[in-house]
Amino acid sequence: MSKNVIIIGSGAGGLSTAILLAKKGFDVTVLEKNSSFGGRGSVFSAQGFQFDMGPSWYLMPDIFEHFYELVGEDIKDHLTLERLDPSYKIWFGEQKEPVSMTSDLKRDSAIFESYEPGVMKKIELYLKEAAAKYNVSKNTFIYKPFDTVFDFIDRTTIFLWTKFSVISSFHKHIAHYVKHPILRKILQYPLVFLGTSPYKAPAVYSLMNHIDFEMGVHYPMGGMTTVFESLFNIAKKNGVKFLFDTPVEKILIKDNRVEGVRAANGQNYQADIVVSNADYHHTEMNLLDRPHRQFSERYWQSRTVAPSGFIIYLGLKKQYDSLVHHNLYFTDKWKESFEAIFDKTELPENPSYYVCAPSKTDPGVAPEGHENLFVLVPTSTDLNLDQQTITTYRNKILSHMRETMDLPDLEQNIVYERIFTGQDFSSMYNAFKGTALGLAQNLTQTALFRPKTKSKKVSNLYYVGANTNPGIGVPMCLISAQIVYKRIHGIKHGRPLSAKDTNFYTA
Numbered sequence: 284m285s286k287n288v289i290i291i292g293s294g295a296g297g298l299s300t301a302i303l304l305a306k307k308g309f310d311v312t313v314l315e316k317n318s319s320f321g322g323r324g325s326v327f328s329a330q331g332f333q334f335d336m337g338p339s340w341y342l343m344p345d346i347f348e349h350f351y352e353l354v355g356e357d358i359k360d361h362l363t364l365e366r367l368d369p370s371y372k373i374w375f376g377e378q379k380e381p382v383s384m385t386s387d388l389k390r391d392s393a394i395f396e397s398y399e400p401g402v403m404k405k406i407e408l409y410l411k412e413a414a415a416k417y418n419v420s421k422n423t424f425i426y427k428p429f430d431t432v433f434d435f436i437d438r439t440t441i442f443l444w445t446k447f448s449v450i451s452s453f454h455k456h457i458a459h460y461v462k463h464p465i466l467r468k469i470l471q472y473p474l475v476f477l478g479t480s481p482y483k484a485p486a487v488y489s490l491m492n493h494i495d496f497e498m499g500v501h502y503p504m505g506g507m508t509t510v511f512e513s514l515f516n517i518a519k520k521n522g523v524k525f526l527f528d529t530p531v532e533k534i535l536i537k538d539n540r541v542e543g544v545r546a547a548n549g550q551n552y553q554a555d556i557v558v559s560n561a562d563y564h565h566t567e568m569n570l571l572d573r574p575h576r577q578f579s580e581r582y583w584q585s586r587t588v589a590p591s592g593f594i595i596y597l598g599l600k601k602q603y604d605s606l607v608h609h610n611l612y613f614t615d616k617w618k619e620s621f622e623a624i625f626d627k628t629e630l631p632e633n634p635s636y637y638v639c640a641p642s643k644t645d646p647g648v649a650p651e652g653h654e655n656l657f658v659l660v661p662t663s664t665d666l667n668l669d670q671q672t673i674t675t676y677r678n679k680i681l682s683h684m685r686e687t688m689d690l691p692d693l694e695q696n697i698v699y700e701r702i703f704t705g706q707d708f709s710s711m712y713n714a715f716k717g718t719a720l721g722l723a724q725n726l727t728q729t730a731l732f733r734p735k736t737k738s739k740k741v742s743n744l745y746y747v748g749a750n751t752n753p754g755i756g757v758p759m760c761l762i763s764a765q766i767v768y769k770r771i772h773g774i775k776h777g778r779p780l781s782a783k784d785t786n787f788y789t790a
């Protein structure tokens with residue numbers, strides 16, 4: 284008889300684990316508290332606008348391709364990818380003129396050289412190292428289960444440590460190559476994808492610049508939601524059952540072994556294996572009794588949590604030529620803006636922010652002649668904002684956007700608006716302290732030091748998603764699912780999962 288698996292949550296990690304285990308013949312049921320799949324990658328529609336609620340950057344196309352191929356699917360049957368050109372446009376607090384980056388080094392080098400003549404030679408060296416770090420990490424490191432300390436100290440890590448800057452500060456690593464503050468910001472900003480600050484992240488993450496500058500930025504037509512929709516469809520095709528509006532309130536355990544879960548509707552669901560895709564803190568502190576938890580509340584309070592977000596979804600009755608698909612504003616109070624997010628508990632006074640206008644690429648996400656904007660201001664966690672504060676901050680951000688990004692009459696052109704803050708992250712996803720992304724990926728919360736995919740206390744209890752290995756982002760969650768699969772099947776190697784490892788049936 285096939286084993287029953289319950290997966291708590293249908294985010295990227297939950298959906299991809301469901302597919303892998305269903306393809307191996309497990310009987311998989313996903314219990315999701317919300318009324319649809321996707322977790323932080325949820326979507327909503329209003330007045331003819333479609334809004335991706337969370338992820339908007341389709342990065343690391345190679346990781347997606349590998350996952351689809353692994354589960355016997357041709358990614359082209361599911362996603363129509365557009366390469367964005369420019370990749371993104373940046374406005375700066377220090378200067379009026381924005382710059383556009385293209386992920387084409389030949390074209391981008393003119394921008395780099397205009398700020399710091401002769402810098403391209405150094406940037407090429409920097410990116411060569413970043414590419415090597417990415418390729419070594421991708422094939423041997425980020426797919427590791429980190430079962431034991433030997434996963435951390437092996438030939439690959441020793442190679443990485445001895446050959447490249449790995450654990451020194453990311454900020455200092457960049458400073459070694461590039462002097463101009465604007466160029467430093469351009470190289471540092473991708474760390475927001477990891478929920479960390481360039482002043483606190485290890486230099487190994489310069490691999491993010493390889494992803495940014497050399498792999499390009501893509502967009503799946505129909506929105507990021509099409510990624511989640513395709514994972515959901517593949518899961519269903521392989522027999523996965525989904526129960527929506529079914530929050531789990533307890534993981535049932537007997538003799539330190541999972542027996543199933545109890546949902547808030549009072550019903551028990553038997554399982555031989557439980558995989559929690561809900562946030563790690565929520566699973567440990569709310570779904571498990573004290574003796575079955577691996578970490579105390581004190582441990583969680585000592586963690587660095589990735590930023591929360593002040594998000595404004597806007598439907599406009601006008602299209603603005605000054606915007607491209609991805610737009611960024613970098614404040615001139617750069618260091619202070621990271622301190623405001625990581626060291627204080629208040630809305631940042633001089634924030635950097637991001638504006639996504641997917642209707643620039645995809646006419647299907649806004650009515651004709653209209654624009655769909657997603658405005659994200661990274662903020663500290665643990666904010667409890669009242670309506671007055673929300674309104675004041677919203678006005679401040681919109682007026683800054685209007686002036687800086689050349690968006691005349693912005694406020695007058697709004698026909699739809701919704702604001703989403705840390706409180707919403709907590710209530711919608713059970714996010715710890717209202718974090719948008721989970722545990723930050725700083726040195727002490729990476730690899731061996733991140734909460735593990737397998738419980739040390741309870742047999743057959745696993746964790747998947749952004750809070751565990753390898754970390755934050757949709758592609759990382761696809762890898763996290765492969766690590767869980769390896770754990771369940773006793774596969775020890777650190778390489779991407781392959782057909783040789785899985786021996787799947789064909790759906």
Ligand SMILES: Cc1cc2nc3c(=O)[nH]c(=O)nc-3n(C[C@H](O)[C@H](O)[C@H](O)COP(=O)(O)OP(=O)(O)OC[C@H]3O[C@@H](n4cnc5c(N)ncnc54)[C@H](O)[C@@H]3O)c2cc1C
Nearest residue numbers: 292294296316322323337338339340531561748749756757
């Ligand atoms: C604003 C924003 C922008 C982002 N931008 C990008 C980007 O551009 N590119 C990128 O790759 N990544 C991006 N990310 C990160 C990425 O979205 C996440 O890392 C990833 O989607 C997290 O997936 P997950 O598997 O950890 O699960 P989650 O998405 O966290 O899903 C967990 C699921 O568990 C459910 N759940 C919680 N508690 C229970 C319970 N008790 N019972 C049942 N179900 C429960 C939740 O409802 C949720 O559906 C962004 C995230 C945010 C919020």
